[in-house]
Amino acid sequence: MLELRHLSRRYGGVVALDDLSFNVEAGQMLGFVGPNGAGKTTTMRIALGLLAPDAGEVRWRGEAVAAATRRRFGYMPEERGLYPKMRVRDQLVYLARLHGLAAGAAAAAADRLTEQLGIADRAGDRVEQLSLGNQQRVQLAAALVHDPELLVLDEPFSGLDPVGVDVLAGVLGERAAGGVPVVFSSHQLDLVERLCESVAIINRGQLVAAGRVDDLRTASRGRVVRVQVTGAGGGWPSAVSGVTSVQRDDDSWLVGLAPDADDQRLLDAARTAGAVTHFSAERPTLTELFREVVAGRVDEEPAAAPVAEAVGR
Amino acid sequence: MLLVARREIVERARDRSVLISTGIVLVMIALFTLGPRLLGLGGPDDYTVGTVGAGSEALAGAVAERAPAADAEVTLEGLADDEAARAAVRDGDVDVAILDGERLLVDSELPGGLEALLQESSAQLRVSERLTEAGVPAQDVGAVLAPEPLAVEALNPPEDRGDRDAASGLAFFTVFILYGQLFGYGMWVAMGVVEEKSTRVVEVLLATISPTHLLAGKVIGIGLLGLAQLTLIATLGVGIVLLTGATQLPPSAPAAIATALGWYVLGYAFYACAFAMCGALVSRQEELQNAITPLTLSIFASLFLAFVALSAPGGMVAQIASFVPPVAPMVMPVRVTLGEVAAWEVAASVAVMLASIGGMVLLAGRVYQGAILRTGARVKIRDALRAR
Numbered sequence: 001m002l003e004l005r006h007l008s009r010r011y012g013g014v015v016a017l018d019d020l021s022f023n024v025e026a027g028q029m030l031g032f033v034g035p036n037g038a039g040k041t042t043t044m045r046i047a048l049g050l051l052a053p054d055a056g057e058v059r060w061r062g063e064a065v066a067a068a069t070r071r072r073f074g075y076m077p078e079e080r081g082l083y084p085k086m087r088v089r090d091q092l093v094y095l096a097r098l099h100g101l102a103a104g105a106a107a108a109a110a111d112r113l114t115e116q117l118g119i120a121d122r123a124g125d126r127v128e129q130l131s132l133g134n135q136q137r138v139q140l141a142a143a144l145v146h147d148p149e150l151l152v153l154d155e156p157f158s159g160l161d162p163v164g165v166d167v168l169a170g171v172l173g174e175r176a177a178g179g180v181p182v183v184f185s186s187h188q189l190d191l192v193e194r195l196c197e198s199v200a201i202i203n204r205g206q207l208v209a210a211g212r213v214d215d216l217r218t219a220s221r222g223r224v225v226r227v228q229v230t231g232a233g234g235g236w237p238s239a240v241s242g243v244t245s246v247q248r249d250d251d252s253w254l255v256g257l258a259p260d261a262d263d264q265r266l267l268d269a270a271r272t273a274g275a276v277t278h279f280s281a282e283r284p285t286l287t288e289l290f291r292e293v294v295a296g297r298v299d300e301e302p303a304a305a306p307v308a309e310a311v312g313r
Numbered sequence: 314m315l316l317v318a319r320r321e322i323v324e325r326a327r328d329r330s331v332l333i334s335t336g337i338v339l340v341m342i343a344l345f346t347l348g349p350r351l352l353g354l355g356g357p358d359d360y361t362v363g364t365v366g367a368g369s370e371a372l373a374g375a376v377a378e379r380a381p382a383a384d385a386e387v388t389l390e391g392l393a394d395d396e397a398a399r400a401a402v403r404d405g406d407v408d409v410a411i412l413d414g415e416r417l418l419v420d421s422e423l424p425g426g427l428e429a430l431l432q433e434s435s436a437q438l439r440v441s442e443r444l445t446e447a448g449v450p451a452q453d454v455g456a457v458l459a460p461e462p463l464a465v466e467a468l469n470p471p472e473d474r475g476d477r478d479a480a481s482g483l484a485f486f487t488v489f490i491l492y493g494q495l496f497g498y499g500m501w502v503a504m505g506v507v508e509e510k511s512t513r514v515v516e517v518l519l520a521t522i523s524p525t526h527l528l529a530g531k532v533i534g535i536g537l538l539g540l541a542q543l544t545l546i547a548t549l550g551v552g553i554v555l556l557t558g559a560t561q562l563p564p565s566a567p568a569a570i571a572t573a574l575g576w577y578v579l580g581y582a583f584y585a586c587a588f589a590m591c592g593a594l595v596s597r598q599e600e601l602q603n604a605i606t607p608l609t610l611s612i613f614a615s616l617f618l619a620f621v622a623l624s625a626p627g628g629m630v631a632q633i634a635s636f637v638p639p640v641a642p643m644v645m646p647v648r649v650t651l652g653e654v655a656a657w658e659v660a661a662s663v664a665v666m667l668a669s670i671g672g673m674v675l676l677a678g679r680v681y682q683g684a685i686l687r688t689g690a691r692v693k694i695r696d697a698l699r700a701r
Contacts, residue, residue: 077516098521
């Protein structure tokens with residue numbers, strides 16, 4: 001299990017991480033999301049020991065991470081991460097050996113992975129001669145070649161075609177099923193929602209939400225109920241106590257309820273207003289959740305930027 | 314670290330450019346040593362002189378006798394008569410025909426060397442005839458015409474002129490090759506660093522080894538390849554010179570070559586670290602030229618100062634330059650090759666160089682660690698030093 005504990009890091013005067021903590025369990029696939037500049041890459045670099053945190057620590061299986069342990073981690077940086085002029089197989093063997101494998105084991109691992117990812121016939125070519133899709137497969141092979149105990153991937157899905165996404169998702173799922181904690185960052189939230197049971201959402205260097213996607217969706221912003229009523233007039237939900245918002249689209253209403261409101265009262269009101277054909281608790285998608293927590297935090301910040309702009313003019 | 318060094322050597326040695334550049338340098342050595350002879354310069358001049366009539370033979374004989382002293386070879390060819398002489402001259406079979414010991418027949422004009430040879434021989438022949446007529450005994454004529462030269466006693470005898478020229482030639486080549494090696498291999502280090510940074514390979518590598526080891530492995534790997542190439546060039550270059558016998562090697566050659574190799578190691582260590590540091594500051598190959606400008610200028614200044622040292626190895630400029638770390642690696646080999654340097658100077662220069670290499674390693678290591686993960690705009694050295 002990977003534990004990130006109270007990580008803080010600044011670059012000059014810029015705070016990149018501010019007391020960030022979350023865990024990745026064995027066999028868990030965790031989606032790591034946040035707007036650009038939120039500190040995702042910094043967090044990953046600290047987890048891999050590329051950067052030292054100003055405060056806080058990274059623990060692996062209950063212990064502080066030593067260099068020898070770190071060599072058993074697998075990392076795929078954003079875009080490339082390969083020598084363009086080096087041959088595919090040589091490159092994989094080299095990386096495997098840097099991760100501590102003996103020459104023979106490294107060669108065997110490289111051959112096995114190129115076979116598994118369908119690039120065995122290109123193993124003797126230079127990386128730059130391969131198509132983009134194949135380059136991404138080599139990149140994946142490079143992250144997996146030493147059979148890592150932990151996988152950290154920075155934007156692994158960006159730029160992949162749907163087939164590539166499926167291949168990568170399959171391989172990552174396989175590793176997670178084998179007990180390896182997998183963390184990846186992504187902006188494709190529908191993909192994260194589909195692949196990951198859990199997410200960690202960060203904004204401005206702070207964790208704003210973390211946990212199982214289902215729990216987060218249920219727990220968010222009170223509740224929203226979708227009601228379809230035929231033959232009802234316009235303002236019927238507003239009479240119900242605890243209603244916080246109403247959106248109407250023909251016969252369909254999206255009604256926001258305060259956490260302590262009684263949804264049965266809403267149903268009663270709907271039945272009085274017309275014939276109810278649909279009544280369900282509406283959970284936000286991850287994308288909506290993301291917008292909510294991230295935008296919420298942004299709104300809380302003092303609105304300094306627009307004012308400064310106005311003064312500037 | 315060994316793995317990194319090994320990769321650098323294997324990947325780059327596979328690249329044909331190493332072989333090609335070695336080949337080019339060797340061809341240049343061959344051209345430089347053999348060239349003058351191929352162009353007809355330097356070696357003895359070959360002349361064919363035709364003779365018509367018995368009166369020409371004494372002159373022809375005198376010419377042939379004087380020829381070796383004038384660095385020329387003369388072949389004599391007897392011709393039947395004036396007509397045959399005209400035909401031979403017109404066809405270029407002979408360079409000149411002597412007609413009855415009185416007149417010279419040429420196609421257009423006499424080659425300068427040959428003209429002097431003929432006129433002097435003729436003059437001497439006439440003088441010796443007069444001397445004989447005046448009653449000087451035949452055995453004394455030679456002594457009169459060519460008296461013993463004055464004996465010269467030198468307080469500081471110069472070296473053999475041939476050795477001196479050969480040493481200069483060797484020093485010239487040493488400078489030229491060192492310039493190429495320092496610049497070429499330094500550039501490789503810088504480009505390698507930028508390649509790793511721009512492709513983010515460095516992030517994968519640094520997850521497994523420390524920046525210091527990565528940098529050291531790269532610098533050492535590329536440096537060993539450079540040293541191997543230099544040794545190959547030196548061996549084959551000396552081989553070419555010895556085999557062809559075109560130019561003589563100065564007696565100081567083995568020491569000079571060993572010195573040059575040693576200074577390559579020192580100079581490379583200094584510049585490779587500096588190049589790596591500059592490479593770490595930028596994120597794209599296009600920005601590299603700008604970042605390494607100070608180093609390019611420094612190496613160019615070294616080349617210039619090395620040529621100054623070549624013409625005045627004991628001069629003030631050369632002496633001062635020997636103690637300026639960035640230029641010493643190219644100036645010192647020149648001075649050592651030309652033998653114009655005291656042992657203490659070499660020792661002091663090496664000591665200064667080692668100290669500055671130590672400083673450069675520390676500086677470059679810090680900057681490299683501080684800058685290598687910062688992609689985007691060019692990193693300032695000060696910011697890189699401040700980063701942890």
